[in-house]
Amino acid sequence: MTSIIERGAATRPIVPPPARKPGFFGSSTGQKAVMAVTGAVLVLFLAGHMAGNLKTFAGATAFNEYAAWLREVGYPALPKRAVLTLVEVVLVAAVGLHLWSAVALARRAARARPVRYARRRRSQAGGYVVHIMRWGGLTIALFVIYHLLDLTFGVANPAGPAATPYARVVAGFQHWYVTLVYTLAVVMVGLHLRHGLWSAFQTLGLGRHRKALQAGAVLVSAGLVAGFLSVPYAVLIGVVR
């Protein structure tokens, strides 16, 4: 004899089921995966960017040639700027999706806790993570705009748009306040990645060796920060001029 047990709902749902299933991009885990993948794209770009910056130490000619080469990678097989434009499109898309996911998750969090604790919730873990990621991320975005105006378009640069890339670098970082702004921003990127790098592995379900990943994230972030800051400080103390 067999008996069938009905699996009924023991509790009444408070939220009525939605008319349409939220799907991958409507789910918290899916949105977080978008953040992890776009974050990884941006990190790869940063690594390349940092390595390229070190060309400054090879002198003005080498650096200016490198900057010109970036505009014509693959030429004449590909049109000039083809590769660069592709990279730009991917980067803009990555930043856009990363931001979308950050906003979606922050809104979810706000809805999930409408009443705050009277006694400030005391962090039992890292603590700084949420602020560094959300507000720190926005700081980075604002910095990127300034950075483009400064060294890409040259309009916010003391040497101006007509100067060579190398001349712009040297003209900017001679001023302590320019170097200071870059320092703050780069350190913020480092803090973002200190959590973000291992977090991305965890989000994509690759985070089984947490301690090792966290240590690796600290190392890679520190390496990026040191690499990015080496050029501004070399200019500031007059090693590069």
Add this chain to the structure above:
Amino acid sequence: MNLTLKIWRQHDAAKSGQMVTYHVEEVSPDMSFLEMLDVLNERLILDGDDPVAFDHDCREGICGMCGLVINGVAHGESRATTTCQLHMRQFSDGDVITVEPWRAAPFPVIKDLVVDRSAFDRIIQAGGFISVPAGSAPDAHAVPVKKEDADAAFDAATCIGCGACVAACPNGSASLFTAAKITHLGLLPQGQPERAVRAKAMVEQMDLEGFGGCTNTGECTAVCPKGIPLDTIARMNADFLGRRG
């Protein structure tokens, strides 16, 4: 010792609440936190006042009913313990202690410090089970399970569903709870056939209930009375994304 308590009082789900200050005298350091609240309630009842409502059942850290945010920390500051296992010797004479309910939209306050956690039941109903006619218990060695897997599955299965993870999470996420069940079943042979479907269904229900998304802050594991590790969430994400491993 003598203590000042600031306790969230709320008549029912419909009314709004506020923090109310009480003084409790001659508290023994050997009392548990709940016993200290019992002392307060006895006095409130004698005075003809409404006693403070709080959840509890086993009072030995296994049922998961008790759960209070004490001085801003879920289950109080001592690690790997439930509120019923927290003792007054952790406090000193003259301390001011704030006591609040779990704060999350999917956990509405029923009265004072008691919240409705049926959202957790619905997450389990969405996929936290195995749909096989199990019959009678098989011999323990009928299906071999690796020792590490058995241990990890057992660790995940120790979740008592108290909800401290949600209370502590800055995003109000239920990921640790959901991931514990997904890990428990996903590591065992019986859980394999429904592994991907289970993760999808449970994550979807978790979202529908209105919990926030995980940003790997680690606040949940830190307060979890059973020390469920953060790695369970990585496993939940892998299952959700349809990856095996």
